[in-house]
Amino acid sequence: MKLIFEKSVAGRHCDVLGKCDVDYAPLPEEFCRESKPLLPEMSEVDVSRHYTELNHRVHGVNCGFYPLGSCTMKYNPRVDEDIAGLKGFAGIHPLAPADTVKGCREVIDTAGKYLCEISGMDAMTFQPAAGAHGEFTGVLLIKQYHDKRGDTARTKIIVPDSAHGTNPATAAMCGYKVVNIPSAPNGCVDLDALRAVLGPDTAGLMLTNPNTVGIFDENILEITRLVHEAGGLCYYDGANLNAIMGVVRPGDMGFDCIHMNLHKTFATPHGGGGPGAGAVGCKAFLKEFLPASALMDGAKDRIQIRSFAGNFLVLVRALTYITTLGKEGIPEASQNAVLNANYLMRQIEGTFDLAYDRICMHEFVLDVASYKKETGLSALDVAKSLIDYGMHPPTMYFPLIVHEALMLEPTETETKETLDWTADVFRAVYERGKVDPEYIHGSPHCAQIKRPDEVMASRNPVVRWTPQE
Amino acid sequence: MSYVPSTPEQRQEMLRAVGVSDYKELYRDVPADMLLTKPLNLPEGKSELETVRIMTEIAEKNTVFPTILRGAGAYDHYIPAVVRSIPAKEEFLTAYTPYQAEMSQGVLQSIFEYQTMICEITGMDVANASVYDGATASAEAAAMCRDRKRRVTLISGAAHPDVISTVRTYCYGTGDELRIVPAKDGKTDLAALKEMLGDDIASFIGQQPTFYGQFEPAEKIAALVHEAGAMYVMNCNPIALGIMKTPRAFGADVAVGEGQPLGLPMGFGGPYLGFMATTTKYMRKLPGRIVGQTVDSEGERAYVLALQAREQHIRREKASSNICSNEALCALTAAVYLSVMGPDGLAEAARQSMAKAHYLADALTAIPGVSLVYDGPYFHEFVTTLPDKEKVLAALQDAGILGGLPIDEGVLWCATEKVSKADLDRAVEIVKEVLA
Numbered sequence: 001m002k003l004i005f006e007k008s009v010a011g012r013h014c015d016v017l018g019k020c021d022v023d024y025a026p027l028p029e030e031f032c033r034e035s036k037p038l039l040p041e042m043s044e045v046d047v048s049r050h051y052t053e054l055n056h057r058v059h060g061v062n063c064g065f066y067p068l069g070s071c072t073m074k075y076n077p078r079v080d081e082d083i084a085g086l087k088g089f090a091g092i093h094p095l096a097p098a099d100t101v102k103g104c105r106e107v108i109d110t111a112g113k114y115l116c117e118i119s120g121m122d123a124m125t126f127q128p129a130a131g132a133h134g135e136f137t138g139v140l141l142i143k144q145y146h147d148k149r150g151d152t153a154r155t156k157i158i159v160p161d162s163a164h165g166t167n168p169a170t171a172a173m174c175g176y177k178v179v180n181i182p183s184a185p186n187g188c189v190d191l192d193a194l195r196a197v198l199g200p201d202t203a204g205l206m207l208t209n210p211n212t213v214g215i216f217d218e219n220i221l222e223i224t225r226l227v228h229e230a231g232g233l234c235y236y237d238g239a240n241l242n243a244i245m246g247v248v249r250p251g252d253m254g255f256d257c258i259h260m261n262l263h264k265t266f267a268t269p270h271g272g273g274g275p276g277a278g279a280v281g282c283k284a285f286l287k288e289f290l291p292a293s294a295l296m297d298g299a300k301d302r303i304q305i306r307s308f309a310g311n312f313l314v315l316v317r318a319l320t321y322i323t324t325l326g327k328e329g330i331p332e333a334s335q336n337a338v339l340n341a342n343y344l345m346r347q348i349e350g351t352f353d354l355a356y357d358r359i360c361m362h363e364f365v366l367d368v369a370s371y372k373k374e375t376g377l378s379a380l381d382v383a384k385s386l387i388d389y390g391m392h393p394p395t396m397y398f399p400l401i402v403h404e405a406l407m408l409e410p411t412e413t414e415t416k417e418t419l420d421w422t423a424d425v426f427r428a429v430y431e432r433g434k435v436d437p438e439y440i441h442g443s444p445h446c447a448q449i450k451r452p453d454e455v456m457a458s459r460n461p462v463v464r465w466t467p468q469e
Numbered sequence: 470m471s472y473v474p475s476t477p478e479q480r481q482e483m484l485r486a487v488g489v490s491d492y493k494e495l496y497r498d499v500p501a502d503m504l505l506t507k508p509l510n511l512p513e514g515k516s517e518l519e520t521v522r523i524m525t526e527i528a529e530k531n532t533v534f535p536t537i538l539r540g541a542g543a544y545d546h547y548i549p550a551v552v553r554s555i556p557a558k559e560e561f562l563t564a565y566t567p568y569q570a571e572m573s574q575g576v577l578q579s580i581f582e583y584q585t586m587i588c589e590i591t592g593m594d595v596a597n598a599s600v601y602d603g604a605t606a607s608a609e610a611a612a613m614c615r616d617r618k619r620r621v622t623l624i625s626g627a628a629h630p631d632v633i634s635t636v637r638t639y640c641y642g643t644g645d646e647l648r649i650v651p652a653k654d655g656k657t658d659l660a661a662l663k664e665m666l667g668d669d670i671a672s673f674i675g676q677q678p679t680f681y682g683q684f685e686p687a688e689k690i691a692a693l694v695h696e697a698g699a700m701y702v703m704n705c706n707p708i709a710l711g712i713m714k715t716p717r718a719f720g721a722d723v724a725v726g727e728g729q730p731l732g733l734p735m736g737f738g739g740p741y742l743g744f745m746a747t748t749t750k751y752m753r754k755l756p757g758r759i760v761g762q763t764v765d766s767e768g769e770r771a772y773v774l775a776l777q778a779r780e781q782h783i784r785r786e787k788a789s790s791n792i793c794s795n796e797a798l799c800a801l802t803a804a805v806y807l808s809v810m811g812p813d814g815l816a817e818a819a820r821q822s823m824a825k826a827h828y829l830a831d832a833l834t835a836i837p838g839v840s841l842v843y844d845g846p847y848f849h850e851f852v853t854t855l856p857d858k859e860k861v862l863a864a865l866q867d868a869g870i871l872g873g874l875p876i877d878e879g880v881l882w883c884a885t886e887k888v889s890k891a892d893l894d895r896a897v898e899i900v901k902e903v904l905a
Contacts (some may be wrong), residue, residue, distance in 0.1 A: 013811045021890040025827035036812040037589035047808045051555045057575030059562030088528025094738035103530035104737045129601035130794040169781035169791035175644040178786040215496040271798025272576040273566035294634035303638040307604040307739030309633035326514025329471045335475045335492040343483040416479045447571040450765040457761035457775040464585040468751030
């Protein structure tokens with residue numbers, strides 16, 4: 001389809017503002033723009049139709065199944081959107097006087113209390129704008145803790161090789177050297193490998209539990225004990241919290257700080273790649289290191305990782321969600337996320353190999369390696385063929401410890417009918433690939449586009465539209 | 470209530486298919502003494518209607534000001550109706566990051582268009598798909614500019630306090646130094662800047678207009694910074710860019726800013742939008758997602774996530790940033806805003822905001838005891854002295870007017886196109902009455 005710029009007609013416009021009712025103030029020439037920006041010139045109906053056309057070329061959770069592992073693509077309740085749109089939240093200036101923003105403070109305090117209860121933490125900040133931003137905040141808590149104690153020899157953060165890429169990238173942003181440790185054959189932390197790297201230079205450990213292959217690490221208490229014994233702190237990556245809410249708490253596993261992805265676990269929409277919100281919780285002894293705003297809170301000696309109080313309207317949605325679910329609904333969500341994953345895994349069993357054949361948590365990993373050997377078809381080919389059925393593919397090639405990985409996370413908001421249909425689709429692709437690998441290799445056949453040339457996009461980057469001469 | 474759709478019978482059937490008798494057995498890997506033995510200490514679940522009542526009551530505890538004369542990083546511009554309705558479309562709203570290009574062309578193309586618009590308003594060659602806000606954009610830009618030899622970042626004392634504080638925190642993370650160039654007359658002190666530049670300086674971050682609303686002599690700053698071999702990061706107001714010289718034309722190497730004025734509600738601070746743009750030379754140092762144009766296997770134009778070798782999921786600890794989720798829906802909102810406003814509408818929003826601010830400043834400073842603290846040219850914010858600050862602001866508040874922000878230097882006022890002459894006159898009348 002055409003780009004919006006290709007639909008622009010000089011002189012066309014929307015009449016939004018009307019006439020100015022005071023005299024214009026002259027801008028001194030040295031500050032004046034030399035030529036107009038090439039923004040689209042459109043009527044409102046042009047703009048509306050353009051974006052409606054684009055919207056038709058998007059697959060959201062509301063369109064169909066979206067089993068993107070590690071991303072918790074659960075249904076985003078519409079009522080949460082309505083509440084976030086209330087003028088009493090959306091129309092509030094972050095620097096309005098305290099006596100006029102009592103409702104905002106109540107949202108922050110109540111959500112903080114609820115999330116502390118769910119995570120087993122003592123204090124919470126909502127300044128981080130995303131999961132990775134929460135990781136950054138959490139590891140900065142660890143750094144400040146060691147710094148304050150004068151314990152400057154702690155220069156390393158331990159990260160398992162199954163971790164999300166954001167973990168090592170975060171540790172590096174906090175000035176730490178990253179020590180990658182190999183996983184045990186069952187995908188969990190290899191205790192001997194952990195013991196071998198722990199020492200007086202250990203600042204901390206970053207861990208996801210259940211881990212990225214969807215298994216709850218049964219040695220978790222021993223892991224956190226070992227790290228603490230070495231003088232390090234334990235950071236919990238909350239990407240997989242949707243498996244365990246109301247069942248077991250990171251705070252009870254021995255973690256000192258945690259981030260939660262409100263845009264995963266607490267049902268706020270992903271918006272095509274954000275905005276998210278990465279609430280960070282910590283135990284009482286780290287509370288003094290939590291971030292604040294220089295202007296809003298007048299905090300001069302605290303860290304700050306974003307302006308003001310973070311993605312507040314995302315928090316409003318999350319609080320609405322928790323209010324709706326309540327004490328019974330929160331564990332019910334997690335238990336059914338785990339049930340759905342196990343059920344789907346057993347229905348798919350017998351086609352592609354299960355990377356770990358055991359009870360899983362909220363997600364599981366398929367290993368396409370042996371199928372690839374047999375048919376020449378990779379995890380990528382299988383993923384692309386699913387698009388023809390109107391299903392978003394699972395996460396591909398992650399975690400890195402399973403080379404031809406497809407990671408599925410169905411979430412609790414999918415019906416048994418959808419899961420049965422999904423298993424049928426996987427079986428159909430599996431069978432077709434055996435007899436007609438070329439067909440699968442050429443997929444998708446009925447998508448918006450055929451497979452794109454990604455190499456060309458990076459080798460000769462065209463990253464903006466330019467007008468034809 | 471619950472959003473779990475399976476019926477009790479189906480749940481039993483599924484448990485059987487998995488080979489367990491109850492949910493507890495699904496958690497057999499969790500050490501038994503760690504399992505919660507009592508329910509979470511949360512209220513009971515509520516119906517949708519009850520939830521709406523509870524949350525609406527909380528919202529009503531806030532004061533919605535019909536007239537807002539406060540900015541300082543969050544601006545009350547008019548948001549056209551269609552700018553609210555388009556990003557609320559369920560597909561845009563509920564999609565994930567566009568990893569699968571074959572079913573995400575809508576998101577990818579919208580980002581490509583957004584990148585183009587940011588390039589157009591900043592005069593730059595390449596923009597990323599967004600970062601969290603203007604403060605993190607500044608901090609990411611500082612990281613972009615550092616190399617092995619040049620590690621120190623300078624930032625103007627006339628920048629937003631939250632920007633300074635955020636950049637300081639990011640520098641603390643990597644163990645790099647941040648030095649603050651003092652402000653003078655509401656702008657960067659050029660003599661001090663000159664003094665502080667040297668061969669260990671990676672970049673200077675300035676804000677245009679400054680936190681105090683003043684236009685600063687950016688071309689002079691660019692010359693000084695470049696002479697010292699450093700890079701110039703300009704944090705700019707995107708509405709001002711409708712009429713203001715582009716960061717590129719001023720001589721900046723990286724343009725960043727807070728995108729909230731482009732159609733996003735103030736929302737008590739977020740979600741907002743950090744925009745980042747630079748020249749082709751530094752393209753591969755930009756953090757975050759970048760969408761590129763390519764062709765599919767049949768030669769048709771298509772869009773994909775490009776230059777991913779910079780990113781955390783490929784490079785892990787060597788990535789240019791840890792950023793993963795950004796602010797895609799906010800970027801979409803900004804793109805819709807810029808499309809609806811067009812070049813002339815954006816310029817008009819800028820001109821009217823500036824006009825209203827000058828009208829307000831003239832009227833306020835006609836009141837005895839009220840005067841401008843800085844006398845340089847300004848955009849839509851200015852600082853005045855104000856006797857009886859608290860009393861005046863309280864009187865305004867009682868009349869439904871959010872007055873200027875009290876700061877150390879006086880009161881920082883702001884006006885946008887949204888306030889009418891009548892609103893401004895009424896505000897000025899109240900100030901007059903209190904000070905009479």
